[in-house]
Structures are given as C-alpha cells and as structure tokens.
Amino acid sequence: MTGTEPTGPLIDTTRPHPARVYDWFLGGKDNYPVDEELGHRIMSIDTGAPRAARSNRWFMQRATRLLARQLGISQFLDIGSGIPTEPNLHQLAQAVTPEARIVYVDNDPIVLAHAAALLRGTPHGKTHYVQADARDPRRIIDQAAHTLDLDRPVALSLIALLHFIADEDGAHDLVSTLLDALAPGSFLVLSALTADFEPENVRRGIAAYTAGGVTLVARSRSEFGAFFTGLDVMAPGIVPLPAWHPELAEDESDIGDGPISLYGAVARKP
DSSP states (O other): OEEEOOOOOOOOOSSOOHHHHHHHHTTOSOOOHHHHHHHHHHHHHOTTHHHHHHHHHHHHHHHHHIIIIISOOOEEEEETOOSOOSSOHHHHHHHHOTTOEEEEEEOOHHHHHTHHHHTOOOSSSEEEEEEOOTTOHHHHHHHHTTTSOTTSOOEEEEETOGGGSOGGGTHHHHHHHHHHTSOTTOEEEEEEEOOSSOHHHHHHHHHHHHHTTOOOOOOOHHHHHGGGTTSEEOTTOSEEGGGSOGGGOOSOOOOOSSOOOEEEEEEEOO
C-alpha cells in the first residue's frame, strides 16, 4: 500500500539543496549545476566529503538491520530521507518484516519527484511519503499517524539532518516533540557533523555551505549527546560512524583512511 502528499512547489535550481549535494557526493544524477558547484567547492576543502556521505549511508543501513532483525522494530519514520538510493530504508526493513511500515519525510520537491521509488515496497507493508519541513514536527506526526501506529514502537531516523538545523532554530525542540509523540520502546537513530576530529576542514566546509545559503552546524560529542537526554543509548554509544557495529556491514566498499567527521548513535525511549 502506498501514498503521497499532493504535488509540492517547483524545484529551485538557483540555490543548492543539501539532499541534492548529498546525491552528488554519492555519485547520483539527481542534482543540478548549483549543487555540483557547491560539492566541488566543499571537496576543494575536504576531499573526504564523498567518503563521509557513503559512511553515513552505510550507518543508516546497519542501524536499520539491527533494529529490524535483532530488536523487532517494524515501523520507521525517516525524516530528511533524501533522494532514493538502493538499498533504501524500506527495502532493508521489509526484507526482514514484509509488513513493516515506513514513512519518509523531506522538503525538497526533487525527492517528491522520486516518491514512486520510495514507495515501491512489499504488498504486505506500507510506505508513505510526506512533503514537509523538518522544522514542523507536529505536522509530520499528524501525517505519519495515518500510516504508523504511534501506540507501538517506532524508529525515528534523523540521518545527517540536524547539522542543517541550529540550536536557536529549534533543533532540540524538534527532536523532543517527535519523541514525545512516540510510544515507549521507540528508538532514535541519529548522525550529525562534528568538528572534533578535523576542526579546520570542518570550519572551512561550514563556510562553503554558508556561502551557498545553507545552514550547517558542527556539534561536539557532548552537544551531540544532549539530543539523547532521557534515552538509553545502545552500545557502543556515541562513536564515529565507522565504529558503530561494523560487524553488521554488507556490501560496504573500502572508504580508505582518515577520519569521518560524523558521530552516530542509536538510543531507546524507556
């Protein structure tokens, strides 16, 4: 069973969008010259940016496998889902539990254009796409409730999203509002940028994003950890992405040496 929101606004090709820049880093074709230009500018500062994008994608895959296979989670709310790449979250979850329910959320019209790919799940499961800004968590919850049973545990996936939302713009309120709406036993899956490992490269990368009109925030380990207040963080805790359950890796190529400036963690709502 599938569904989409009504057609959203036209694609703005005059300004870069994080989802399209991310697609360019991953070698995708669903981006525009303005996104490629910013991608090249970032790579001139940090040649490891595509490595970080791939590592982030693989973290999502490992976290989904653990939640679906080992913890029995069959409902996922993926906010900032981005342009589809395979395997996507619903494919991983429904491969374990064909009746799994997944709601994707993004605010880029190009993602809406690919909603059919996002919604191509199993006949027994449910997938839905919501066109919404992450800064409107109540609308997201209202729309997600049409597909997800919020009285049962849900995995809230915020992959590489919160570094585009500053604290003063409501990043913590966003997370707490979403988690408050979810049942006990739900999980938060989070990855975000840090300057703890490569402060100068990250500082220059932030400047490039800012010059492109995109907000980008790097958080320390303790600042990242503040999003998990009141939650039970699973082992191995808050770690650089490659260090999070590498034994769950499948089809991951060698990303080479060097730090990945992203923290990741998964936590349970008690």
